[in-house]
Amino acid sequence: MKTSTPTSTNKLLVSAIVFLTFTAVLMSSLLFTSCTDSTEVAFDETSLIERIESATDKQVVAIEDLPTATSAALSSDYLDSYFVSAELAPGLGYRVVASTDNLERTEQTSDVFFTLDGNRLSDDREASRRRRNRCFQFVFPITFIMPDDTSITLESRDDWVLIRTWYADNPDANERPELVFPVDIMFEDGEVQTIVDLEELREVKSACREDRNRRRCFRLNLPLTFFMPDNSTITVEERDDWSLLREYYIANPDDVGTKPELVFPVDATYRDGSVVTFNNENEMLAAREECRDN
Incomplete structure (x- = not known):
């Protein structure tokens, strides 16, 4: 019985199919992992904010004693604002009251939340967004x-x-x-x-x-x-x-x-x-x- 040997063209075709299949599986895995990680991060930040907000043992801290990293927030989204008071929820993070002279804002004051390292937490809750909205x-x-x-x-x-x-x-x-x-x-x-x-x-x-x-x-x-x-x-x-x-x-x-x-x-x-x-x-x-x- 005579056995046929794959030609070079067939070998290349098989290799291409294997490569494309592997790439598709890898990209799907990365996409799923990325989406999952993004969802978990957003959920974790919201959860942490709520825990800071509801903590009953918060301690008043001086604005000048906040982590250095918090000043970065004043250079971006809070360019028109200033910090007026701050509290530390031990083991969780900071709740800082920001006020503004910008009368465009719906409300003059709003809460800003930070990790213990001073990184700002994204507060995407509807009530928080309304307070920071521009009325005009x-x-x-x-x-x-x-x-x-x-x-x-x-x-x-x-x-x-x-x-x-x-x-x-x-x-x-x-x-x-x-x-x-x-x-x-x-x-x-x-x-x-x-x-x-x-x-x-x-x-x-x-x-x-x-x-x-x-x-x-x-x-x-x-x-x-x-x-x-x-x-x-x-x-x-x-x-x-x-x-x-x-x-x-x-x-x-x-x-x-x-x-x-x-x-x-x-x-x-x-x-x-x-x-x-x-x-x-x-x-x-x-x-x-x-x-x-x-």
Whole structure:
């Protein structure tokens, strides 16, 4: 009986099939292991956060005594924040309260969690994400008046570090900076709204938390005239003229926090295009309240 010998071509074909089969098995194994490891890491971090949070024997620690690695968090996701207090859950990790001067954030404070080595834990829980969410975005530049009455202007988001640097250079300062109004804010769809004072900004954030429409149901029509705290007047003829009010407060830092007085009567346009006249502040405030109720 004559036995056939595989040709070189057949040998190469068999080798290729064996190699491809081995590669497929190896890649499947690595993919499964990678996915499993990733899931376990995410689960372990969430579990550790919950254990730190629920620990009953947490000890208060000074911010300066936190592991050096925690400062890296302030250089990334928390560029606009500062640490105000910290607790150690023995054998588990740290719970640190971070606060921010960035009024874009839904909440002013939030918790940040670290391992014993100072590595930040990823807190992907829904409640935590909501606290760090941006309700809107500032249209830069924006200006802050510092406790020593100097001003710092942020030209971009990266400039939040200027606020932190000022406090590092002035460790005895206890007051936080004051945002100079008016400011422009931008919503997700690109619409820009001018906010005249802190009260109006708080209304926008309240609507954000309650998941209702953050846009005003009416806007005041230009021109508008304001009495300033020094009894001078500023008239806003066009959108760019809002900067005149900011310039006033930068030049008069002691007046920051004192809102300008709008001169009535003023006309306002509702979302449906209808125009009304407000003869005094009470009429305008009543209209705003009706908007919130609806």
